Amino acid sequence: MAALQDNLILRSGTVLRNRICKASMNEALATPDGKVQPEHVALYDVWANSGASLLITGNMMVDGAHMNEPLVVDALLDANxxxxxxxxxxxxxxxTHIWPQLNHPGKQSPKMVNDAPVAPSVVPIPNDMFVPPRELSDAEIEGITDRFVEAAVRLEDAGFTxxxxHGAHGYLIGQFLSPHxxxxxxxxxxxxxxxxRFVEEIYRRIRAKTGPEFNIGIxxxxxxxxxxxxxxxxxxxxxxxxxxxxxxLIEISGGSWENPVNRKGKQEEKMESTKKREAYFLEYAEKVKSQIGAPLVVTGGFRSSAGISDALASGAMDMAGVARPFAVEPKFGTQIIQNPNHTSPVAPIRSGLKKIDAMAIMEISWYTMQIERIAQGKKVQTKADGVWPALRVMYRFWKNGKAVKRVRA
Structure with missing residues (x-):
């Protein structure tokens, strides 16, 4: 069975030098109009030395008028x-291979950045953060498909492999797949x-417009x-x-804004058995792995060298997707390969205010701050300082959300 340091050869011929993937996290470093900043380059220069063989970027939008949150990259801006x-x-x-994560949020585009979200059907998200969506026309669906293709072609030209x-977490591809x-x-x-059909068309058209060595994952x-x-x-x-x-390459995750799997509740109870093995979705991976030939990445919950090694040895997956540990240990991949006893210091972040902690704002805010510190060449923090990280990031997102609206007006 696979070990952490083993190569993984993809169908394209790409050789990933180990079984560690830095999974996607929003960098929150772009300008309100979606421009890449030098901090993106600095951040990935650090993560390219993290020990991971594959880095999946944060969301890059295929339509700058439809962002999933402020400060994300617009993949189709010429200026980028x-x-x-x-x-x-x-x-x-x-x-180290770097793959941008391409996304259209559909209706999961909050009103702080978008007053006119779109979706396959008019089914609102039951949350005051979102405006009810408008149903897409056939021509608009074709146009969004073309945007995914154009973005992939541009990114191949830029040198990404x-x-x-992004077909998970409640975004547009996932919305098309869901009968709800x-x-x-x-x-x-x-x-x-x-x-x-929507994701199939996106895949087929990207494949037709890019080279044989260019990888497409989901x-x-x-x-x-x-x-x-x-x-x-x-x-x-x-x-x-x-x-x-x-x-x-297929990556397995789960949840959405409506049903996040990382908060307390029924989903967490359902996954208690898989948590004992560290990874949230390993039981599902075992079911699907035997039915496909494509390599499988499982993301969610991995924190230790032993946990990842055990999951690889089980044969349920081909690669471990790890996110938050890379925000507090920029060389996490090297650490777990070199030390079989290594465990990430990642731990639940709490403000002490029940309402804020229940919304997971502290978690998101604190890790966003650590990513920013890495990009700025600063030392990461290992403990949160009360509620201030959440308030700081919330204010920054609110301010830049208003800026996004001004840019798009």
Whole structure:
């Protein structure tokens, strides 16, 4: 069975030098209008020396008018090309592959940045943070598909070795896949084949426009944990269909704004057995792995060298996706390869205020701050200082959300 330091050869011929993937985290370093900043390059220059063989970036939007949150990169801005080339070059110096994560949030675009979200169907998110969406027309769906393709072509030209399509966490690709969110009766909805059509078209068209060595991966939910929604059976069918098309890498995750898996509640109770083995989605991975040939990444919960090694040895996955540990230990990959007893110092971040802690604002805010510190060449912090990190990041996002609206007006 696979070990941490083993190579992983993808269908494209790409050789990943070990089984550690830095999973996507929002860098929150772009300008309000989606411009890449020198801090992105500095951050990935550090992470290119982290010991991970594959780095998945934070969300890059395929439509700057539809952002999932403030301070994310617009992949289609001409002004970004020079810095995107420098960003991609950071990985080449250490034989580390960097894949931008391409996304359209659909209706999961908060009103702080978007008063006119779109979706497969008019099914609102029951949260005051979001405006009810407008249903996409057939022509608009085709246009968004073309935007995914154009973004991938640009990123290949910039020197990145692949892209990851974000089909998890409640964003647009996931909305099309879910019968709860997608209630269309045309060629884009209804049967599994129709709901799958959107991501299939994106994949096929990117493959037709990029070179044979350019990788296409996808992140999908094991389930959206929602009644009448995207089920585990749907997820396995998506994995099998993409595998048949020739996808290079499939990452498994779970949850959305409506049903986040990292907060207390029924989802957490359901996953208690898998938590004992450190990874949240390992039981699902065991089911799907035997049915596909594409390499499988499992993300969510990994914190130690032993936990990752055990999961690899089980044969349930081919690669471990790890996020937050890289925000507090920029060389986490090297640490776990060199020390079989190493465990990340990542721990729950609490403000002491129940309402804030229940919303997970402290968690998101604190790790966002650590990523910013890495990009600025500062030492990361290991403990949160009360509620101030949350308030600081919340204010920054609110201020830049207003700026996004001004830019798009």
């Amino acid at each position: 090309m020079d810095l995107l080339r420098k960003w991609a070059a950071t990985g080449k110096r250490t034989n 692949g892209v990851q399509l 969110h997608n209630r269309r009766t045309d060629r884009w909805g209804g049967s599994f084949e129709n709901r799958f 992140k999908i939910n094991s389930s959206d944990f929602q009644k009448g929604g995207f089920t585990e059976e749907d997820s396995i069918n998506v994995a099998k269909a993409l595998d048949a098309l020739g996808i290079d």
